Amino acid sequence: MMRSEQYERVLRYFDRDGDGKISASELSHRLALMGGELKLTEAEVAVESLDSDGDGLLGLEDFIGLMEAGGEEEKMNDLKEAFEMYDVDGNGFISPRELKSMLTKLGEFKSIDECKTMIKRFDLNGDGVISFEEFKLMMQ
Incomplete structure (x- = not known):
């Protein structure tokens, strides 16, 4: 209202x-x-x-x-910026190693196996990495 x-x-x-x-x-x-x-x-x-x-x-x-x-x-631009922060090598995907690195910077310490498990929950095509489309779904 x-x-x-x-x-x-x-x-x-x-x-x-x-x-x-x-x-x-x-x-x-x-x-x-x-x-x-x-x-x-x-x-x-x-x-x-x-x-x-x-x-x-x-x-x-x-x-x-x-x-x-x-x-x-604006939301889409913010999501793209966030995705690019995680996608350290700029290849368009977030790998378990990149996820671990970003989480460590944020003060959250996870093992590579924990990062693989986190990625697996949102990895729709099973390639072991998160694409931008999968990232958008994850962030909703």
């Missing part, structure tokens, strides 16, 4: 004409006032892609989708 109220408040800020929806020009204008830049044609594309009822405007649900889409991208 609280999050929805916050989105409504932000939507009202963007909604210059008070119709409860955001047009492409309102989106472009308000972003410019906030120091951002979104050309009207880019705003039109954004509104068109998020407009769920085809009226050419963003309603509250559409706006929430816009706001939360950025959050998902």
